[in-house]
Amino acid sequence: VIGAGSGGLTAAVGLAGLGRRVALVEAERVGGDCTNVGCIPSKRLIHLSRNPAHRSDPAALLAAVRATRDALAQREEREFGDWKGIELIRGRARLEESGRVVVRGSGGGRAIIARDVVIATGSRPRLIPIPGLPPGRLLTNETLFEIAEAPRHLAIVGAGPIAMEMACAFARIGTRVTVVGGGSRVLPQADPDASQVLAAALDEQGVRVLLRTEARGYGDDSEALLVEGPSGPGRVEGVDRVLVAVGRDPVTDAVDGRVDVGDDGIRVDGWGRTSRRGVWAVGDVTTRSHQTHAADADARRVIQAIAFPWIPTVGRPPAIPSAVFSDPEVAWVGPPAGRLRERYGPDAIVRVRVELADTDRGLTDDVRRGFVAIDALRLTGRVLAATLVGPRVSELLPLLTLAVSRRMSLLRLGRVVHAYPTLAGAIGRAADDFAVDTLLNVRREVVAAIRTRAAAAGGALRHGGAG
Numbered sequence: 001v002i003g004a005g006s007g008g009l010t011a012a013v014g015l016a017g018l019g020r021r022v023a024l025v026e027a028e029r030v031g032g033d034c035t036n037v038g039c040i041p042s043k044r045l046i047h048l049s050r051n052p053a054h055r056s057d058p059a060a061l062l063a064a065v066r067a068t069r070d071a072l073a074q075r076e077e078r079e080f081g082d083w084k085g086i087e088l089i090r091g092r093a094r095l096e097e098s099g100r101v102v103v104r105g106s107g108g109g110r111a112i113i114a115r116d117v118v119i120a121t122g123s124r125p126r127l128i129p130i131p132g133l134p135p136g137r138l139l140t141n142e143t144l145f146e147i148a149e150a151p152r153h154l155a156i157v158g159a160g161p162i163a164m165e166m167a168c169a170f171a172r173i174g175t176r177v178t179v180v181g182g183g184s185r186v187l188p189q190a191d192p193d194a195s196q197v198l199a200a201a202l203d204e205q206g207v208r209v210l211l212r213t214e215a216r217g218y219g220d221d222s223e224a225l226l227v228e229g230p231s232g233p234g235r236v237e238g239v240d241r242v243l244v245a246v247g248r249d250p251v252t253d254a255v256d257g258r259v260d261v262g263d264d265g266i267r268v269d270g271w272g273r274t275s276r277r278g279v280w281a282v283g284d285v286t287t288r289s290h291q292t293h294a295a296d297a298d299a300r301r302v303i304q305a306i307a308f309p310w311i312p313t314v315g316r317p318p319a320i321p322s323a324v325f326s327d328p329e330v331a332w333v334g335p336p337a338g339r340l341r342e343r344y345g346p347d348a349i350v351r352v353r354v355e356l357a358d359t360d361r362g363l364t365d366d367v368r369r370g371f372v373a374i375d376a377l378r379l380t381g382r383v384l385a386a387t388l389v390g391p392r393v394s395e396l397l398p399l400l401t402l403a404v405s406r407r408m409s410l411l412r413l414g415r416v417v418h419a420y421p422t423l424a425g426a427i428g429r430a431a432d433d434f435a436v437d438t439l440l441n442v443r444r445e446v447v448a449a450i451r452t453r454a455a456a457a458g459g460a461l462r463h464g465g466a467g
């Protein structure tokens with residue numbers, strides 16, 4: 001297994017647990033990005049920044065983030081160094097044409113011959129040129145959690161999940177934050193309705209958001225980030241740090257030329273198979289995944305395929321939920337609404353949406369923003385996707401992930417009893433709204449469903465049955 005991050009550790013531990021001898025090669029730190037420069041320090045920062053006692057001393061808060069992260073990293077180094085069945089090898093590995101894995105480390109070189117090789121080498125931050133920006137003022141996720149003092153004015157280039165999370169967290173600890181996003185909305189990965197609510201919340205938190213805007217340079221004397229937006233060139237004054245969070249690039253050096261690699265990473269099928277027999281890939285290095293739980297889910301399928309090759313590798317890959325720990329949180333599962341419309345036809349889907357402010361828990365907890373929106377097939381109510389915005393809504397994802405992956409109907413989901421008063425009650429309410437509307441208008445819904453299905457079948461015939 002090459003890479004001891006989220007995906008590599010799952011693969012190594014799983015295979016060792018099933019009696020395989022595992023060589024786990026790590027070039028830098030056990031735990032990979034998630035433990036060291038990703039999920040753990042970012043979520044710790046988010047948590048501590050919510051606590052007024054910590055907010056008053058941002059430098060101490062940043063030190064506390066590192067202390068938690070370091071304690072976990074040391075524990076993981078120890079635990080996985082001693083794991084039964086796993087030999088942890090320090091060094092940089094490369095897959096050779098012959099199929100051997102060659103490791104180069106401070107202790108010299110070493111070759112490993114293995115029947116199966118799992119590539120789990122992760123990703124690195126994508127960089128963009130910002131002429132004039134001194135290296136000391138540039139931050140990525142690899143340096144962000146090492147700063148001793150909170151920035152006075154942090155410009156964040158990018159408006160995706162990392163940008164949103166860090167914008168909210170740093171704003172809470174007193175940093176002035178400006179987000180510079182190239183697209184037309186924040187969090188373009190999420191549903192547009194979610195982006196809209198998040199944008200309003202950012203505004204309320206004092207985070208300035210510049211959209212359709214690119215960072216063009218930096219004037220060190222004036223501490224100004226030079227930008228180009230819809231109304232031409234502009235300046236963001238007084239910026240002492242610039243966090244670049246414009247995406248991730250897969251780390252494919254270990255396999256370049258040995259397996260098929262596309263722009264977004266190593267090409268794999270739903271079971272982690274690469275173009276080369278016996279070579280598997282999981283996690284951020286692949287085209288499929290950009291989150292820890294996705295790397296873990298990928299690795300579990302690879303474990304099955306390697307350890308139990310006689311079990312047929314059939315079945316769809318699991319639905320992978322996404323969560324962004326901004327304020328409010330944004331969480332979703334299933335394809336975006338646009339893709340659903342393409343797939344099922346523009347009129348085949350209904351969206352039921354419940355505002356959290358209209359729920360009793362929303363009332364007791366002063367939840368003014370946020371919603372639960374569920375996209376389902378007309379008539380049958382099969383749940384296709386869901387988007388949630390609000391406090392801690394990531395904790396509501398499992399029920400909807402189950403509904404999407406089990407192809408459950410909203411009519412069935414509506415029979416689940418929720419504790420009162422919880423925000424999960426909004427899911428029940430959405431299911432009730434669907435049931436009432438469908439049952440009271442059953443004739444309309446049947447006609448609409450027949451029409452959309454006939455149109456879809458006609459389209460499929462016109463396209464040679466491919467639909």
Ligand SMILES: Cc1cc2nc3c(=O)[nH]c(=O)nc-3n(C[C@H](O)[C@H](O)[C@H](O)COP(=O)(O)OP(=O)(O)OC[C@H]3O[C@@H](n4cnc5c(N)ncnc54)[C@H](O)[C@@H]3O)c2cc1C
Pocket residue numbers: 002003004005006007008025026027028029030031032033034035037038039040042043091092093094120121122123141162251253254282283284285289290291292293294295
């Ligand atoms: C700021 C931030 C916050 C995030 N927050 C979340 C979150 O809240 N939830 C979530 O699900 N995901 C989150 N992620 C994403 C998550 O961190 C990644 O999806 C996850 O770490 C991917 O795991 P991986 O195993 O593919 O790669 P990694 O964890 O990056 O591990 C790859 C490992 O391979 C090693 N390696 C690379 N090349 C070689 C080589 N040639 N030889 C030996 N070793 C090598 C690297 O040193 C590294 O340790 C976040 C990411 C960032 C940057």
